[in-house]
Amino acid sequence: EADIYQTPRYLVIGTGKKITLECSQTMGHDKMYWYQQDPGMELHLIHYSYGVNSTEKGDLSSESTVSRIRTEHFPLTLESARPSHTSQYLCASSEPGQGATQYFGPGTRLLVL
Amino acid sequence: SQQGEEDPQALSIQEGENATMNCSYKTSINNLQWYRQNSGRGLVHLILIRSNEREKHSGRLRVTLDTSKKSSSLLITASRAADTASYFCATDVPNDYKLSFGAGTTVTVRA
Numbered sequence: 001e002a003d004i005y006q007t008p009r010y011l012v013i014g015t016g017k018k019i020t021l022e023c024s025q026t027m028g029h030d031k032m033y034w035y036q037q038d039p040g041m042e043l044h045l046i047h048y049s050y051g052v053n054s055t056e057k058g059d060l061s062s063e064s065t066v067s068r069i070r071t072e073h074f075p076l077t078l079e080s081a082r083p084s085h086t087s088q089y090l091c092a093s094s095e096p097g098q099g100a101t102q103y104f105g106p107g108t109r110l111l112v113l
Numbered sequence: 114s115q116q117g118e119e120d121p122q123a124l125s126i127q128e129g130e131n132a133t134m135n136c137s138y139k140t141s142i143n144n145l146q147w148y149r150q151n152s153g154r155g156l157v158h159l160i161l162i163r164s165n166e167r168e169k170h171s172g173r174l175r176v177t178l179d180t181s182k183k184s185s186s187l188l189i190t191a192s193r194a195a196d197t198a199s200y201f202c203a204t205d206v207p208n209d210y211k212l213s214f215g216a217g218t219t220v221t222v223r224a
Contacts, residue, residue, distance in 0.1 A: 004155075006155075031210065033211075035214075040199075040216075040217075040219070041216055042201070042214050042215055042216040042217065043156075043201070043214040045211060045212075045213075048211065050210075058211070059211075059213075090155055090156070092155075092156075097210075098143050098144065098205055098207075098209075098210055099143055099144030099146070099161060099163070099205050100210075101146070101158045101161065102156070102158065102203075102212060103158070104148075104155030104156040104157070105155050106154055106155050107153070107154065107155050109153070
């Protein structure tokens with residue numbers, strides 16, 4: 001099992017609420033990623049970070065934002081949740097270098113009513 | 114944009130049989146990786162094959178890569194019920210550290 005954690009595992013919330021999905025890793029990896037995955041579908045990269053104070057938007061446009069103040073922590077925030085945000089969110093981290101293995105957390109399943 | 118596409122989308126086999134799935138991609142790659150995802154969980158790395166390699170083994174897994182056809186295959190031999198999962202290929206391209214994942218192949222192993 002990889003040392004990467006996500007909380008909460010499941011979240012049911014009403015429209016308009018602000019939410020933060022937590023992701024932390026104890027492997028000291030500089031690179032971290034957030035993916036969005038609908039059931040039975042591919043992963044879409046929505047945010048990534050190459051280190052502290054570095055954040056970039058991924059290939060899929062997302063209304064969420066991220067921050068990277070500490071190496072081990074990469075939270076994702078939605079200021080105003082909508083039903084269209086219902087999905088599974090996966091956090092991952094990797095060592096430097098191309099082709100590095102990505103280590104995934106267990107994911108957060110978000111349902112916005 | 115999606116770089117890798119797996120085929121078939123779903124596969125059902127009897128325990129003890131072999132499972133083969135394929136991945137095709139569009140542009141030149143540095144490496145290709147295969148990951149497994151159990152239902153409702155994160156992905157777990159299985160194996161990486163570099164663009165200058167043609168075949169790689171890890172336990173019951175065998176991966177091939179044909180860069181001329183821009184395709185890879187993953188073979189799971191002597192399947193077990195615990196192999197029931199979705200399998201994804203992921204590629205990285207020159208000068209880009211990000212991975213691009215396909216839609217996955219869902220494998221069901223019947224006891």
